[in-house]
Structures are given as structure tokens and as C-alpha cells.
Amino acid sequence: MSKITEAAIKEICASCGNDRDRLMDVVNAVQAKAGCVSDESIEAIAKQLSCHRVEVESVVSFYAFLSKEQKGSVVIRLCNDVVDKMNGVDAVAKAFEDELGIKFGQTTDDGKITLEYAPCIGMCDQAPAALINNEVMTYLSTDKVKEIVKNLKACNDPAKLKHRLGDGNNASEMVHSVVHNGIRKKGPVIFADYDKEAGLKNALAMSPVEVINEIKTARLRGRGGAGFPTGMKWEFTRAAEGKKKYIICNADEGEPGTFKDRAILTERADLMFEGMTVGGYAIGADSGIVYLRAEYAYLTKLLEKILQDRRNANLLGKNVLGKKGFDFDIRVQMGAGAYICGEETALISSCEGLRGDPKNRPPFPAQKGYLGHPTSVNNVETLCCVGRILEMGAAWFAETGSKGSPSTKLLSISGDCQMPGVYEFPFGVKVSELLKEIGAENAQAVLVGGPSGQIIGKADYERTICYDDLATGGAVVVFGPERNMLEIAAEYMEFFIEESCGYCTPCRVGNVLLKNGLDKILAGKGEPGDLAMLEELGNTVKTTSRCGLGQTSANPVLSTLKNFRSTYESLVKESKDGMQPMFDISAALNDAETIADRKSVIFKN
Amino acid sequence: MAKPKVATTSLAGCFGCHMSLLDIDDRILKLVELVDFDKSPIDDIKEFTGQCAIGLVEGGCANEENVRVLQDFRKHCDILISVGDCATMGGLPALRNTITLEECLNEAYLDGPTVYNPDGVIPNDKEIPLCLDRVYPCNEVVKIDYNLPGCPPSADTLWEALVALLTDKPVSLPYELIKYD
Numbered sequence: 136m137s138k139i140t141e142a143a144i145k146e147i148c149a150s151c152g153n154d155r156d157r158l159m160d161v162v163n164a165v166q167a168k169a170g171c172v173s174d175e176s177i178e179a180i181a182k183q184l185s186c187h188r189v190e191v192e193s194v195v196s197f198y199a200f201l202s203k204e205q206k207g208s209v210v211i212r213l214c215n216d217v218v219d220k221m222n223g224v225d226a227v228a229k230a231f232e233d234e235l236g237i238k239f240g241q242t243t244d245d246g247k248i249t250l251e252y253a254p255c256i257g258m259c260d261q262a263p264a265a266l267i268n269n270e271v272m273t274y275l276s277t278d279k280v281k282e283i284v285k286n287l288k289a290c291n292d293p294a295k296l297k298h299r300l301g302d303g304n305n306a307s308e309m310v311h312s313v314v315h316n317g318i319r320k321k322g323p324v325i326f327a328d329y330d331k332e333a334g335l336k337n338a339l340a341m342s343p344v345e346v347i348n349e350i351k352t353a354r355l356r357g358r359g360g361a362g363f364p365t366g367m368k369w370e371f372t373r374a375a376e377g378k379k380k381y382i383i384c385n386a387d388e389g390e391p392g393t394f395k396d397r398a399i400l401t402e403r404a405d406l407m408f409e410g411m412t413v414g415g416y417a418i419g420a421d422s423g424i425v426y427l428r429a430e431y432a433y434l435t436k437l438l439e440k441i442l443q444d445r446r447n448a449n450l451l452g453k454n455v456l457g458k459k460g461f462d463f464d465i466r467v468q469m470g471a472g473a474y475i476c477g478e479e480t481a482l483i484s485s486c487e488g489l490r491g492d493p494k495n496r497p498p499f500p501a502q503k504g505y506l507g508h509p510t511s512v513n514n515v516e517t518l519c520c521v522g523r524i525l526e527m528g529a530a531w532f533a534e535t536g537s538k539g540s541p542s543t544k545l546l547s548i549s550g551d552c553q554m555p556g557v558y559e560f561p562f563g564v565k566v567s568e569l570l571k572e573i574g575a576e577n578a579q580a581v582l583v584g585g586p587s588g589q590i591i592g593k594a595d596y597e598r599t600i601c602y603d604d605l606a607t608g609g610a611v612v613v614f615g616p617e618r619n620m621l622e623i624a625a626e627y628m629e630f631f632i633e634e635s636c637g638y639c640t641p642c643r644v645g646n647v648l649l650k651n652g653l654d655k656i657l658a659g660k661g662e663p664g665d666l667a668m669l670e671e672l673g674n675t676v677k678t679t680s681r682c683g684l685g686q687t688s689a690n691p692v693l694s695t696l697k698n699f700r701s702t703y704e705s706l707v708k709e710s711k712d713g714m715q716p717m718f719d720i721s722a723a724l725n726d727a728e729t730i731a732d733r734k735s736v737i738f739k740n
Numbered sequence: 741m742a743k744p745k746v747a748t749t750s751l752a753g754c755f756g757c758h759m760s761l762l763d764i765d766d767r768i769l770k771l772v773e774l775v776d777f778d779k780s781p782i783d784d785i786k787e788f789t790g791q792c793a794i795g796l797v798e799g800g801c802a803n804e805e806n807v808r809v810l811q812d813f814r815k816h817c818d819i820l821i822s823v824g825d826c827a828t829m830g831g832l833p834a835l836r837n838t839i840t841l842e843e844c845l846n847e848a849y850l851d852g853p854t855v856y857n858p859d860g861v862i863p864n865d866k867e868i869p870l871c872l873d874r875v876y877p878c879n880e881v882v883k884i885d886y887n888l889p890g891c892p893p894s895a896d897t898l899w900e901a902l903v904a905l906l907t908d909k910p911v912s913l914p915y916e917l918i919k920y921d
């Protein structure tokens with residue numbers, strides 16, 4: 136039985152202009168209201184938006200936060216990222232199961248509370264953490280779980296669970312969250328004080344081409360991971376043919392261990408919007424979209440308020456700051472729980488109301504992006520840099536940092552260190568310097584750039600964080616001496632298996648085979664030949680996958696094979712008899728012996 | 741010097757791969773000059789008589805007898821080759837891998853639309869080998885030295901591979917022989 140009437144669905148669709156492209160907003164709204172998007176709802180939505188049923192169904196089945204099955208009115212999503220596991224999430228998980236009397240994936244008998252796992256929710260510095268509907272709960276312990284469940288059973292309202300609010304805007308009425316910003320080191324660019332309108336004013340005093348040149352002179356490169364020169368991207372988008380153009384801010388921040396955009400969105404959203412507006416002016420766009428990951432829904436009210444303030448101050452809207460002919464506005468597009476939607480073409484698919492499938496390139500988004508219009512997708516931090524460059528000038532921007540990588544980078548640091556949090560370091564900082572500053576000098580390994588980056592060991596600690604050496608979108612996860620790096624690699628492979636969109640076989644199947652290979656070695660059943668097999672397979676997945684996910688998903692295996700070779704070698708041994716040690720004949724015969732009610736005569740044991 | 745010996749078997753396969761081997765036509769006379777056949781349906785020798793140079797395996801492992809035979813092949817063959825898609829990847833029989841064994845048996849003997857089984861009996865004689873929980877490709881059970889893809893691999897593919905191995909040459913099959921689209 137569906138909890139939503141056809142009339143209510145009609146109303147939701149109408150509020151989105153009955154626009155099929157806004158399907159994400161429609162299904163998100165239906166899910167929020169009804170706790171599911173049932174078959175009947177899918178039917179009704181399709182009718183209302185004049186599209187095929189399967190188009191709606193394919194979206195509902197793709198995203199983790201959407202479901203056809205009825206969920207409780209409260210959904211608890213416990214983050215089971217590697218860092219949460221290192222911080223004792225297993226005990227917390229068991230406490231949730233015990234207190235609620237259900238297992239993960241189940242809903243309480245009264246239909247009120249659903250318990251699930253979620254991959255990294257961007258709270259690694261305050262792990263273990265969970266989302267309860269849109270509310271974030273941090274620093275979870277078994278005691279806290281008892282209290283949470285007790286309160287939920289009593290009032291069923293996640294908003295009432297919060298005690299001490301976080302710092303900065305987290306404590307504001309608009310956010311009202313227990314999340315801490317965790318900004319440990321402020322640098323000159325992102326978290327320094329700045330003049331709120333100067334960047335945009337300066338930009339509007341220049342021609343769009345001059346603005347692009349300024350960004351090029353500053354040698355700004357994308358902060359989202361790939362490091363593409365922003366000025367060049369804008370130049371391409373500006374030059375591309377098309378009456379309408381878009382600038383999209385990528386606030387999907389899904390790479391496990393990354394939470395620096397969270398701090399920006401909470402404390403520097405204004406600067407980010409300013410950067411977007413400058414970008415819109417530079418490329419000739421009149422619309423911007425912020426693609427916000429569903430996990431950060433607790434920040435939407437704040438973002439909407441800042442947008443409204445900007446409209447009121449004519450920083451958005453018609454003739455921005457009196458600049459004739461420059462109209463620009465921004466809307467926020469919510470995601471629905473899919474890491475792949477951080478990949479820019481998948482993100483565009485999602486904005487278009489489709490499954491978050493990456494698109495073939497070319498055409499690149501700069502040529503044909505959102506709804507076929509030339510589109511520039513830029514990371515949250517990149518856009519903040521834009522605002523500061525226009526305020527302070529390209530020369531100022533390049534003062535800090537290293538030769539090939541000017542300026543600073545926000546790093547979100549977590550794992551086995553004394554001071555996890557967000558740090559603004561100049562590019563070119565050595566890993567060893569960084570470890571000293573965060574209190575992690577005994578680190579056995581450091582993950583730079585998240586699982587799609589590199590897991591490095593002590594031998595590489597004199598290397599530097601920058602585009603030409605260790606590139607990162609911001610994630611740094613530290614592993615202490617007692618961690619088993621192969622287990623960690625296997626956990627990250629599990630993440631990629633879950634998050635692959637499934638389009639290409641090397642990524643869909645290869646990642647599973649890589650994980651199986653690791654499990655075999657971890658079970659003590661590996662052989663020396665397996666190492667070469669993993670290497671070869673990893674490189675195949677890397678070179679034959681369509682998008683960045685598959686092109687980097689083998690990295691946990693490949694980088695540990697390179698940097699922790701001796702750990703692998705100590706676990707494998709040559710088998711002489713030619714049998715596969717992972718094949719377990721008694722397990723394979725279990726079902727048949729039960730069904731036939733007789734024991735195997737061939738394999739007696 | 742005695743001729744090297746070759747053994748062949750069909751596990752969970754359709755014998756199509758063996759048929760393809762027979763498709764080498766008159767080259768079979770050359771083959772007999774090169775090798776002796778040991779355990780194989782071709783000469784109907786039921787168990788190994790000694791160590792063999794090459795074992796050709798068609799089909800994956802669907803039941804315990806398949807596993808026994810495959811492990812026996814590994815013990816008795818210096819080089820073991822998975823022949824065809826069933827042996828290398830499970831093939832058609834592995835379509836049952838998405839459902840449980842119980843569901844599979846019920847569908848085959850009780851519920852399937854074309855089933856006529858008035859007594860509702862699922863065969864369970866003690867002579868019938870027990871099925872495995874799923875169909876395993878050969879390389880999940882024993883180590884395999886070479887995989888020959890195809891359903892079945894063509895006679896030329898089999899011939900080229902066998903002759904190369906028997907004459908101690910590297911097995912490098914031309915693209916046309918391993919291309920399937």
C-alpha cells in the first residue's frame with residue numbers, strides 16, 4: 136500500500152513544472168513524503184511527466200536513497216567507510232541492531248525505523264557517524280546509540296536528537312547540526328577573511344575574456360581531483376557554439392575520506408557562489424546549478440538562504456550589480472546517494488533526471504553538456520579560488536604553493552592521527568611535514584587522494600602533495616602501524632564494486648575479480664602467481680574502462696602491490712598439487728546433501 | 741621413444757567441443773601419429789593408465805563426479821587445457837548460478853511448464869552424482885594451463901594449439917581463430 140495519493144504526486148510534478156528533466160526532484164520529493172517510490176507512484180509520475188515508466192524506474196533503482204520498497208519514516212544510514220571501521224563502527228552497528236531488534240537492511244515491525252549502511256558520508260573526522268534522515272549524528276558510541284534509539288522510539292523525530300550543536304554556521308538556525316567544521320589550519324585563500332563583493336565587482340569591470348585570462352595567468356587548476364586548468368575549460372565553454380550555457384558546481388564530494396567541501400559549503404558558500412557568478416559571466420552562462428550530494432541535505436536551507444540574500448543584493452538576478460545584459464541565477468540540485476555522480480558527465484546525467492551514468496566523451500561537457508548546452512563543471516573549492524583570484528589578482532594567488540601547482544589546497548585528513556580535520560596547506564608540502572603537523576608520525580601508510588588515489592608507505596613520505604607528484608582531490612587518510620593494508624585495500628575495492636555504474640565489463644566484473652584475488656591472499660590461500668595476475672587484471676581495468684571510476688578503481692590493489700609488496704609476499708606460497716585452494720568441495724556439496732538427504736560417497740570427510 | 745599421451749573428457753559440456761575436435765577431419769590421422777590417446781571418450785578408456793602430456797577438458801563442474809574427474813586430470817596431465825566456454829567460464833550450464841540448487845531442481849523436475857512428472861519425484865538414486873551449489877569453471881577447481889575460447893573452439897584452433905604444444909612451440913593463435921563476433 137502506497138502512502139501517497141495520485142493527487143499528491145500530481146502536485147509534486149506540477150511544482151517542478153511537469154518537467155521530465157526535473158525527475159530527480161520529483162522522485163526525491165515522493166521518496167521523502169511516502170518513504171518509497173512504489174510501482175503505482177512510478178506509474179503516476181510517468182503519466183504526469185509524459186515519459187515512459189521505465190525511465191522513472193531506472194532512476195529509482197539507480198540511487199541508494201531511493202527505493203521501491205517501503206522504508207520507515209526514519210531511515211538510519213550508518214557510515215561504514217574504512218575510517219569509521221577504524222573508529223569502532225562495528226560495535227556501534229551491533230548496538231543499533233540490538234537496540235532496534237533488526238538487522239541492517241530491515242525495518243522495525245511497526246514500520247517506523249529502517250537501518251542501513253552508507254558509504255562515506257563526509258564525516259570521517261568525526262567518525263563513526265550516521266545520517267538519520269537528513270540529520271547527521273557524529274562521534275557515535277554504543278551509549279549514544281542507546282540514547283538515540285530510545286529517543287526515536289519515543290518521538291520518532293530525528294530533529295530532536297541533537298544536543299550540543301557544532302561550531303560556526305553549524306550552530307546557526309539554518310543548519311542546526313552537531314557537525315563540527317574541523318577547520319584546523321586556515322590558509323590565505325579559502326578560509327582567510329575576504330572582501331565579499333570585490334571579486335565579482337572586479338570581474339564585471341573586465342570583459343569575459345579578460346576574466347578568463349586572469350584565471351589562466353593564475354594557473355588555477357581544478358581542485359576536484361583531475362586538475363584540469365580552469366581557464367582553459369572556461370575558454371572552451373565560452374568558445375563552444377550554443378545560445379544557452381551552464382556552469383555547474385560539483386558539490387557531490389563522494390570520494391571516501393573527502394570532507395573539505397563540507398567545510399566550504401558551511402562557511403564559505405558565499406565565496407563559492409561568487410566564483411560561480413564570475414564563471415557564468417566569463418563563459419556566457421545565465422544559469423548555474425549546484426549539484427549537492429544527498430548526504431549534505433542538512434546544508435540546503437543555509438545555501439538557499441544565502442542564494443536569496445544574494446538575489447536581494449542583486450549579486451544574482453537580472454543585470455547583476457548593474458551590469459547590463461548579465462543575468463545570472465543559481466539553483467541547487469539534490470543528488471540521491473551515488474558516488475559516480477561526482478564524475479562530471481554522470482553528474483550532468485543526474486541533473487537531467489537520468490540514471491547517474493557517465494556519458495561517452497567526446498563530446499566533452501564544454502562542447503555539449505547539460506541538456507546538450509556547453510557546460511563547465513567546476514569543483515566547490517575551485518570556484519572559491521576563482522572568487523579570491525578576482526579579488527586579489529593572479530599574482531597574489533601564485534605567491535604560495537609550488538612551481539607547477541600555485542596556491543593552496545584544502546586537505547581533509549582523517550584516520551590514525553591525533554588531529555583529524557580540514558587543513559589548508561600550500562601545494563608542495565611534503566607528506567612527512569603534514570604527518571608531523573597532524574600528529575601521525577608513526578604512520579605505516581597514507582592514502583593520498585582517496586581510494587582512487589595512491590596508498591603510499593614510508594619510503595614515499597618525502598614526496599610532495601601537488602599536481603606533478605601526489606595529486607589529490609583532498610582526501611588524506613592515515614593508517615597506523617597495526618593496520619592490515621591488504622584488508623584496507625579490500626574494503627576500498629568493495630566500495631568500488633558497490634559504486635560502479637555497471638556499464639563497462641572491465642569495471643563491473645574486474646573490480647569483483649580484484650577483490651576476490653585479495654580475499655584469497657588474505658585467507659592465506661594465495662600463490663606468487665596471483666600477484667602478477669592482480670597486476671595484469673588491475674591494468675586491464677584501468678586501461679579499458681570508460682570513465683574515471685574504472686580508470687582508478689584498481690589503485691588500492693595496484694598501489695599496495697607496489698608499496699607493500701612484502702606484505703603480499705609474506706602471505707602467498709607456492710602450491711604443489713595444482714589444486715585451487717579456494718575451492719571448498721564440502722561447502723559446494725552442502726545444499727545437495729541436504730536436499731538429497733545423503734552424503735557424498737566420492738568426497739567423504 | 742614412446743609417443744606422448746593425450747587424455748580428454750567432457751564434464752558439464754554438451755560434447756560439442758569433442759565434436760569440434762573430430763572436425764579436424766583427416767588430420768586425425770596425423771594426430772594419431774603424434775600421440776596416443778589415454779582416458780578419453782574417443783577410445784572409451786575409462787580411467788587413466790598413466791601420466792599424460794596433455795589433458796583436454798570440455799565443460800565446467802556441475803556435480804561431484806565432474807570435480808573428481810577434473811582433479812584426476814590435474815594429477816595425471818602435465819598440461820591441462822580448458823576447451824570451450826563451458827570449461828573456461830561455466831558457459832550455458834552456469835546460467836543456473838543465479839538461483840539456488842533447490843529452485844533449479846524444482847523448476848527442472850516439478851514446476852517447469854513442460855514438466856510431466858505425475859509422481860512429483862526428483863531423481864535421487866545413490867548412483868546419481870550430487871550436484872554442486874553452482875557450476876564452477878575449471879580454473880576455480882584446479883589450475884589450468886591454457887584456455888581455448890569458443891563455443892566450441894574451431895577444429896583449426898584445437899589443431900593449432902595441440903600441434904604447437906606437442907612440438908614444443910609457443911602457442912600463439914592467429915587472431916581469426918580466437919575472434920568471436
Ligand SMILES: Cc1cc2nc3c(=O)[nH]c(=O)nc-3n(C[C@H](O)[C@H](O)[C@H](O)COP(=O)(O)O)c2cc1C
Nearest residue numbers: 357358359387388389477478479513514517683684
Ligand atoms: C568517480 C568520480 C568521482 C568524482 N567525484 C568528484 C567530486 O565529488 N567532486 C568533484 O569536484 N569532482 C569529482 N570528480 C571529478 C569530476 O569529474 C570533475 O573532474 C571535476 O568536478 C571538475 O572540477 P575541477 O576542474 O574544478 O576539479 C570525480 C570524478 C570521478 C571519475
Ligand code: SF4
Nearest residue numbers: 636638639642682685
Ligand atoms: S568505468 Fe565503471 S563507473 Fe565508469 S562508466 Fe564504466 S562501469 Fe560505469
Ligand code: SF4
Nearest residue numbers: 753754756824825826
Ligand atoms: S563450449 Fe559450447 S560446444 Fe563446448 S561444451 Fe560448452 S556448449 Fe558445448
